[in-house]
Amino acid sequence: MGGTPTGADLERLLAERGTQLMRVAIALAGDREAGEDLLQAALERVLRKPRQVDRDTEGYLRQVLYNLAADGWRRRGRWRQRLPLLRAQASSPAADAADVVDLRDALVRLLRQLPPRQRAVIVLRYWEQRTEAETAALLGCSEGTVKSAASRGLRQLRELATTHTELGFELAEGT
């Protein structure tokens, strides 16, 4: 599908590729509700400026998604909600499958709290397995920016993982 897309073109695109696009939007936005809003905002952008779509409508829609997410398209602090904070606990239960689930959930929660651009970079690099060059092209920034954003985001995730693995963790209510 190429050229200037109409609403019907986008309906067809979502019928074929909607699940993948929705998953990307959720990963970028942090939850399903925000993901739906993000995808809708990207569709609005494409419909407002259809002439900017050269050949690949899906590619363009994805690029809009990434950029809206990286720019914090809705600066209401959804990522910065007062999520449960992690803190160290001296007594350590043995690591097992349930601990892995705890750590996995904790990583996703922490990811939601990263700044939008760091989050977008990490989703692109480590979930979509994009290269630094591809990530930079999609976000419209330099590879250096991608490197530094990935580095800062990963540092926080690594610290969390180390704390969790060595000490176990408990939840402190942020509410």
Add this chain to the structure above:
Amino acid sequence: MSTDLQDLLRDGLDRLTAGASVPDGLVGRAQQRNRQRRTRNRAAIAAGTALAAAAAVTVSLTITQTRPSSVPVHTQTIADVATRTEQALATAVDQGKAILVTRMSGRNMPFGLIALGPQGVLGNPSPTQRLPGAHAAVTAQHLESWTYRGLYLQEGFSAAGRLVFVNANGPIRLRSGKQVPGNYGAAYPVQIRWRSVFAGVSGPAPVLTCQNVPSAYPNWRASIIKALSCGLFRLAGRQYVDGVDAMTLVEKPQYGSRVTLWVNPATYLPVRLSATLPGGPGREQQVVTDFRFLPPTRGNLAALHAAVRRAPIPATFRLLPAKYVILAGGV
């Protein structure tokens, strides 16, 4: 980042996005928003004002109001229900969009207080349910709780409806005037009160892990979200509860207990939770908790304030050492 951590992150995002589907009418809503935007922009230009920018902001802030609230249930997986329930609870409670009111009633299960010291670990508590220095255990027949904007207030009532104890996690005002989170309350029959500040990493808060997700600790929102995110439940059809054709989630059995959670399919908020414990031959214990999510209207806020005022904590009561955190629940 290690490969293991990359895998975990990928798994986490896979789970977060599992079962995603595009809601019906998304393109139509995008077109409608654009039409509204154009209309507002034209009006702003005609008026010679800068209203267009404000209109754009308004549009972005009202997006969530246009989404249909229900989705087809027959396609849902437990992961989908769990994620939506986690999000609904987080939205309702964390963002202060609802006052969560619960009522716990028990069979062969009184409600009381546990004092947790610096070394205490939930799941392996002190064998006594007496407060330190109290001459008797303090028990209630049912337990009511209120959760709203950082306040978690629990009240234990006798069979005659008399207030037996109150226990709260919420802001405590220091002498300096600064407010910090803490734990406070009173047990009326033994005239004991407590007041302790949650002091960050050195605090005695119990561990909350997948193997140890006690009900209502540190509050209902946190414990249900934790249990769901740990994958402890499976879907088990529908059942009418309190007039709601609720989705039934059954916890995978552990330690002989049976836990069932009913969730409203329209809101994804809990309706009821039932926990049955072995408790020895002929003495099976059961606790049923009913959930209500009240909009923070003037009347409902007045009811919350009435609950807070109902439980004065007399300064004449003996004060427990600040090292204790008090938990209320089935004993």
